[in-house]
Amino acid sequence: MTAEDAQVFVISVAAELAGMHPQTLRQYDRLGLVSPSRARGRGRRYSLRDIATLREVQRMSQEDGINLAGIKRILALEAEVVRLRAQVEILRVFAEPGHRVFTAGPEGDVVAVPRGQRGRRPPPAPGALVLWRPGPR
CATH class of the missing domain: 1.10.1660.10 (Multidrug-efflux Transporter Regulator; Chain: A; Domain 2)
Incomplete structure (x- = not known):
């Protein structure tokens, strides 16, 4: 605070x-x-x-x-804009190398899943949206 x-x-x-x-x-x-x-x-x-x-x-x-x-x-x-900007910053940080997959739950919470850890984590909640960043081609 x-x-x-x-x-x-x-x-x-x-x-x-x-x-x-x-x-x-x-x-x-x-x-x-x-x-x-x-x-x-x-x-x-x-x-x-x-x-x-x-x-x-x-x-x-x-x-x-x-x-x-x-x-x-x-x-x-205005409060929504502040919340969304904070979420964009979280997504930007999670998109850095070493973080490949992250999930966004129904309430909009974003959770990073480190590379190679996706299978070890519990599956996302029903209705959750899973996003990923494509690797180099």
Whole structure:
């Protein structure tokens, strides 16, 4: 966990840092725009990343005129882009020499299978997609 992801700010402090009313943060949590972690007593705890997202939501709403449903979709698509970029990087690393075959399960998890080890591993889960890199011809 990075310092940016540490859940340290109570709602009143997070609202002040984001320049919003605490009730706005509660509404955004209910709508799923920003979902802070919860303390033992169920109090919300916001990270610096959450506060940055709150500011971005406010900017898109006020400056760009995007409604909350549109903002939620934009945030979901941005998160998907980050996830896919990370997966592409994993695939790039696995495609280096010494890794020939890898599998992608139904949830999109990628597992490397080192050269010559394919037969020793359990078969992929049903519905899994097996990919490979052709060797030199």
